[in-house]
Amino acid sequence: MxxxxxxxxxxxxxxxxxxxxxxxxxxxxxxxxxxxxxxxxxxxxxxxxxxxxxxxxxxxxxxxxxxxxxxxxxxxxxxxxxxxxxxxxxxxxxxxxxxxxxxxxxxxxxxxxxxxxxxxxxxxxxxxxxxxxxxxxxxxxxxxxxxxxxxxxxxxxxxxxxxxxGPHDYTERLDYWIDRVLSHDRVVVPGDGQNLWxxxxxxxxxxxxxxxxxxxxxxxxxxxGDRRALTLAETVETIAHAVDTDCTVVTASDDALAAGDLSPDDFVLYREYPHLLDTCALADLGWESTPVEEAMGKTVAEHRESDRDGSEWDPGREAEERVIGIKETL
CATH class of the missing domain: 3.40.50.720 (NAD(P)-binding Rossmann-like Domain)
Known part of the structure; x- marks a missing residue:
């Protein structure tokens, strides 16, 4: 029927x-x-x-x-x-x-x-x-x-x-991070990279x-929500794995970010306090979550075919380069 x-x-x-x-x-x-x-x-x-x-x-x-x-x-x-x-x-x-x-x-x-x-x-x-x-x-x-x-x-x-x-995400929030991984071999992540949203x-x-x-x-x-929640650093690493490229996560404290006149909140998908949802009730109905590696692979593949780059969320690569320079001298 x-x-x-x-x-x-x-x-x-x-x-x-x-x-x-x-x-x-x-x-x-x-x-x-x-x-x-x-x-x-x-x-x-x-x-x-x-x-x-x-x-x-x-x-x-x-x-x-x-x-x-x-x-x-x-x-x-x-x-x-x-x-x-x-x-x-x-x-x-x-x-x-x-x-x-x-x-x-x-x-x-x-x-x-x-x-x-x-x-x-x-x-x-x-x-x-x-x-x-x-x-x-x-x-x-x-x-x-x-x-x-x-x-x-x-x-x-x-x-x-x-x-x-995922594919066709007009907010371009994750597109920013995908574009960073595709464009640069070093990606600045605020804090210690362990923040969880x-x-x-x-x-x-x-x-x-x-x-x-x-x-x-x-x-x-x-x-x-994804049954396996990724930290921001893990997100960048998972994107890099999906595109089969080497990418170094450069974590940056508030002081290090200040060298580029940046703060953690300048980075999309950063959240100081963890945000995690219990999905057990949904799973009890028979719902299953796609493995994050598979989900990211599909997301990256569609990103590459689109014209989205997440540039509206860009804190400024020059500012990030200053932060990376400070980190490399420490």
């Missing part, structure tokens, strides 16, 4: 991989979005696209009536009202899954666990804000909207990824969304 999935979003990164995951598992797939980004499935007759703004309740109602989805994956709910509206419109589907975030956790615990680690508060003003500063607050309030919907009988769940990476491979996030939609418990949230 063929099942039908509706993906709200579906063209850029997580949504794109989610559509591919659903197709690979024999779903008929429809997407609803505004059409602001190129549609990678434009020539795929297995995918139907409905144009409209997800914030428009009538757009969601039209999508529901035309698609009659078994499951709904919500990739672009950035305000709590988006979740509240979607869980009302899709109240009778077999599974509604909201993409939340590891940023919804307010406490610095290692690891962060669903149902145990406190979530961020969210004021009415934060709930309607679109700034990066309120992202975690809004995602947490979306989680609470999922919990409330489940209390009312909706089969609604949340999936909380940490930082997502867990990431989630995008294909694993996509499979998590499908699995939670099919098997998740209504009202539950599920963390998703």
């Amino acid at each position: 063929t099942h039908t999935a509706l993906v709200i979003g579906g063209t850029r990164f997580i949504g794109r991989h989610t559509v591919t995951e659903l197709l690979a598992n024999d779903y008929e797939v429809a997407m609803v979005n505004r059409g602001n980004h190129e549609n990678p499935f434009a020539d795929d007759d297995r995918v139907t696209r409905i144009e409209g703004d997800r914030k428009d309740r009538q757009t969601l109602r039209t999508a529901k009536l035309s698609v009659d989805p078994d499951i709904v994956i919500d990739c672009v709910a950035y305000q709590p009202i988006d979740v509240e509206t979607a869980t009302e419109v899709f109240a009778d589907v077999d599974g509604y899954v909201y993409i939340s975030s590891g940023s919804s956790y307010s406490a610095e615990a290692i690891p962060k666990r669903e149902g145990e680690t406190p979530l961020c508060p969210c004021t009415p003003a934060q709930a309607t804000d679109d700034s990066a500063e309120t992202y975690g607050n809004r995602k947490a309030e979306g989680d609470r909207a999922v919990f409330a919907a489940a209390e009312d009988g909706v089969n609604a769940m949340a999936v909380r990824p940490c930082i997502v990476y 867990q990431r989630a491979y995008v294909e694993d996030v996509a499979s998590a969304l499908r699995i939670v939609a099919e098997r998740g418990e209504p009202g539950a949230a599920y963390n998703v």
Whole structure:
């Protein structure tokens, strides 16, 4: 029996991989979005696209009536009202899954666990804000909207990824580090290189969304992240291994970075306090994580075919060279 999935979003990164995951598992797939980004499935007759703004309740109602989805994956709910509206419109589907975030956790615990680690508060003003500063607050309030919907009988769940990476990542955060390894034989890493900000491979996030939609418990949230979390130094080394090149990690203290007028926060994917999510609940549903070497290999291969270089995150190679020079004289 063929099942039908509706993906709200579906063209850029997580949504794109989610559509591919659903197709690979024999779903008929429809997407609803505004059409602001190129549609990678434009020539795929297995995918139907409905144009409209997800914030428009009538757009969601039209999508529901035309698609009659078994499951709904919500990739672009950035305000709590988006979740509240979607869980009302899709109240009778077999599974509604909201993409939340590891940023919804307010406490610095290692690891962060669903149902145990406190979530961020969210004021009415934060709930309607679109700034990066309120992202975690809004995602947490979306989680609470999922919990409330489940209390009312909706089969609604949340999936909380940490930082997502992989092919077609428009944020270019990991692209910066890949480009550094491809371009230089010495790469500056802030601190001692052991800082840990867990990431989630995008294909694993996509499979998590499908699995939670099919098997998740209504009202539950599920963390998703690489089962083997890499430190920043290990990340650089894994990239170097993927491209089969020699690359020296140059760790730099605050004082050493100051020689180049740099600080640790100038480097993307640096986080002073470790960020690690417990993914046992998701694994209990049968989800598995792609080995990081395989995930990095696919990520690097697609990077080389793209025009992304992560330059928007570049702290300045000349400044880094000054740091490297200082380190070499010590």
